[in-house]
Amino acid sequence: MSKTIDALARDHTEEIIAKALDIMRDGEKDSDRMAAIKFLAETGHGKPNQAIIALPMTKRMAEQLYGLTIDQLLEIIEPARTPLTIDYKPPTGVAAEPEKDPLLD
Numbered sequence: 001m002s003k004t005i006d007a008l009a010r011d012h013t014e015e016i017i018a019k020a021l022d023i024m025r026d027g028e029k030d031s032d033r034m035a036a037i038k039f040l041a042e043t044g045h046g047k048p049n050q051a052i053i054a055l056p057m058t059k060r061m062a063e064q065l066y067g068l069t070i071d072q073l074l075e076i077i078e079p080a081r082t083p084l085t086i087d088y089k090p091p092t093g094v095a096a097e098p099e100k101d102p103l104l105d
Contacts, residue, residue, distance in 0.1 A: 017043070053077075 009016070017040070024036035057065070065073070 003011075020036045020039050020043075024033055024040065027033040027036060068076075
């Protein structure tokens with residue numbers, strides 16, 4: 001049975017991280033060192049989120065939004081930024097915890 005690319009990469013995780021650390025510390029070019037730093041940071045902490053707000057609107061609505069200050073815009077969108085919490089209770093006979101994904105172990 002052949003392995004998938006992500007499985008092969010996971011098999012070499014320690015070597016990949018070690019190589020990135022070597023490049024970060026001893027790379028000849030600044031661009032190589034910065035790429036290694038970015039790779040390590042994103043691997044350890046995830047890529048930063050980038051908010052994209054797309055609103056269907058009329059020209060009049062766009063003009064109204066254009067006239068608002070940052071504080072006014074934040075006041076409008078703040079309620080949407082509140083995390084949604086759901087009190088979930090599984091049906092009788094269903095495990096409360098989902099099965100573990102073997103690829104993530």
